[in-house]
Amino acid sequence: MEQKLKKVLFITNIPAPYRIDFYNELGKHCELTVIFEAKRAPGITFNWKENTISNFKAIFLKEGEIQETKIDWSIFKYIKQLKYDVIFITNYAYFTEMAALLSIKLRNIPYYYEVDGAMAKYHEGKAKKIFKSFFLKGAKAYISPSQITDEYIRFYAGENSTIYRYPFSSLGNKDIINAPLSQQEKNAIRKILNIKEPQMILAVGQFIHRKGFDVLLQAARTMDKNIGIYIVGGKPTEEYLQIQKENNLTQIHFEGFKTKEELAMYFKAADIFVHPTREDIWGLVINESMAYGLPVITTNKCVAGMELITNKECLIDTDNSEQLKSIMEKLMNDSELRVEIAQQNLHKIASYTIEKMVEEHEDIDVIMSLNDPTAMGALAALDSKGYKKDVLVYGVDGSPEGKRLISESKMTGTAVQYPRKMGASAIKAAYELLAGKDVDKTVTIPVKLITKDNVSEYDLERWQ
Numbered sequence: 001m002e003q004k005l006k007k008v009l010f011i012t013n014i015p016a017p018y019r020i021d022f023y024n025e026l027g028k029h030c031e032l033t034v035i036f037e038a039k040r041a042p043g044i045t046f047n048w049k050e051n052t053i054s055n056f057k058a059i060f061l062k063e064g065e066i067q068e069t070k071i072d073w074s075i076f077k078y079i080k081q082l083k084y085d086v087i088f089i090t091n092y093a094y095f096t097e098m099a100a101l102l103s104i105k106l107r108n109i110p111y112y113y114e115v116d117g118a119m120a121k122y123h124e125g126k127a128k129k130i131f132k133s134f135f136l137k138g139a140k141a142y143i144s145p146s147q148i149t150d151e152y153i154r155f156y157a158g159e160n161s162t163i164y165r166y167p168f169s170s171l172g173n174k175d176i177i178n179a180p181l182s183q184q185e186k187n188a189i190r191k192i193l194n195i196k197e198p199q200m201i202l203a204v205g206q207f208i209h210r211k212g213f214d215v216l217l218q219a220a221r222t223m224d225k226n227i228g229i230y231i232v233g234g235k236p237t238e239e240y241l242q243i244q245k246e247n248n249l250t251q252i253h254f255e256g257f258k259t260k261e262e263l264a265m266y267f268k269a270a271d272i273f274v275h276p277t278r279e280d281i282w283g284l285v286i287n288e289s290m291a292y293g294l295p296v297i298t299t300n301k302c303v304a305g306m307e308l309i310t311n312k313e314c315l316i317d318t319d320n321s322e323q324l325k326s327i328m329e330k331l332m333n334d335s336e337l338r339v340e341i342a343q344q345n346l347h348k349i350a351s352y353t354i355e356k357m358v359e360e361h362e363d364i365d366v367i368m369s370l371n372d373p374t375a376m377g378a379l380a381a382l383d384s385k386g387y388k389k390d391v392l393v394y395g396v397d398g399s400p401e402g403k404r405l406i407s408e409s410k411m412t413g414t415a416v417q418y419p420r421k422m423g424a425s426a427i428k429a430a431y432e433l434l435a436g437k438d439v440d441k442t443v444t445i446p447v448k449l450i451t452k453d454n455v456s457e458y459d460l461e462r463w464q
Contacts, residue, residue, distance in 0.1 A: 006085045007085050007086075008030045008085065010090065011035045011075070011088070012034065018171075023056045025055070027056035034057070034059070037072065038066035039060055075103075079100060079103055087110070087112070089111055089139070092136075098135065113143070113157075115145070115149050119149075119151075120155040139157070143163075143165075145167065145282065146282075167352040168284075168304075171287055172355065173353050175288075180342040180346070195230070197226050199224075200227070200269055204263065204288075206233055207233075207235065211278075212276035212299070212319070217252060219324040220247075223329065225250060227328075227332055229252050231253070232256070232263060234256065271331075272331050274296075274298070274328065276297075281303055282303050283303065286298060286309075287304060290308065290348065295345065300318070308349065310341075375414070378393050396417065398415065402450075407452070416448045416449075422445050
């Protein structure tokens with residue numbers, strides 16, 4: 001029998017296409033509602049349509065652009081309804097989400113925190129750390145896509161935070177090619193795109209300082225002009241045009257915005273992909289380039305690269321044009337190495353799909369937990385991944401919340417430890433020791449397993 005959540009709520013910012021795909025997939029396994037602050041973000045245009053929403057209920061607080069510093073008070077209407085089994089928060093970057101999270105905390109509503117990617121700022125000011133810690137602490141569990149993000153959560157939310165890993169992705173299984181394209185296939189696509197150079201490097205992103213395209217242009221100054229470097233994603237600012245002109249970078253091409261289908265052609269045509277970012281809390285373009293069988297070069301400030309790239313030589317320092325040039329030339333001069341890395345990337349990215357974000361590990365049948373809170377964390381992990389089959393989850397405590405979950409058929413069982421009897425027995429032994437009497441070194445307190453069959457015999461609001 002398929003295991004389903006009754007009602008799940010996500011509170012997030014805007015409907016990025018990859019999130020729509022994820023919610024559509026997750027909605028197959030639960031009754032899902034997603035509250036979006038707005039339909040768009042300033043300066044960002046997503047190629048999505050409302051008719052692509054198929055398996056979940058979408059609520060838009062605002063039709064236009066999101067406003068970072070303004071609270072949309074209508075969010076509280078949905079929080080107060082309290083008709084959800086599970087609530088997920090995805091960030092606190094905007095005032096509306098801050099207010100929503102604060103309301104949830106003050107009302108002691110259990111929630112889970114999904115973090116798409118982040119890096120801890122170990123040397124930032126005390127005030128910033130206190131601020132971040134306040135908003136991050138308190139979740140029942142955290143959903144993280146990487147080890148770097150795990151460290152971020154533990155730094156701000158506490159070392160004992162319960163963290164579950166999920167493969168953050170914008171890709172479906174169908175988006176990953178089976179094998180690297182041959183040179184003949186690449187050449188045929190380049191002819192369609194009117195690419196003249198015999199070799200091609202691709203970069204994708206906006207022309208903002210953080211993306212590091214100025215570093216790429218600096219690296220290209222002394223590189224072979226037969227290696228075309230194509231930057232897709234927007235209109236170059238005067239800064240980049242000036243660098244291009246001053247250094248006579250005739251092999252640099254600014255391609256502007258492309259649709260998803262057009263961009264796919266550039267991925268297929270390229271020999272390698274470069275992402276010289278100064279910071280990316282994830283960087284989904286890494287996932288996408290790996291899915292097309294490309295060797296990927298990025299920096300040690302790109303969380304996706306740090307998590308996904310196997311060949312660490314392809315992880316360079318930020319703002320290091322010489323290091324970037326060196327690894328680009330090495331890959332362009334070694335076709336066998338490119339194929340080897342491409343195959344590694346395809347193997348790695350096969351585990352990072354939208355389907356994998358919500359599907360279960362089929363080999364799990366039973367989870368035996370140390371206590372009830374651990375069992376609840378296991379349930380949260382199963383729920384977040386939309387497990388398709390029943391998994392037996394047992395705890396130890398006989399806690400009020402554990403018994404309620406059993407009565408709702410969400411948890412399988414819990415072993416009652418009878419803390420009152422344990423306390424009474426300990427006090428009795430202490431009095432006997434003080435009176436000079438012999439006391440048994442081992443005192444057995446019988447336990448009992450609570451299941452759906454006998455949970456009605458117990459008080460759901462109290463410990464035993």
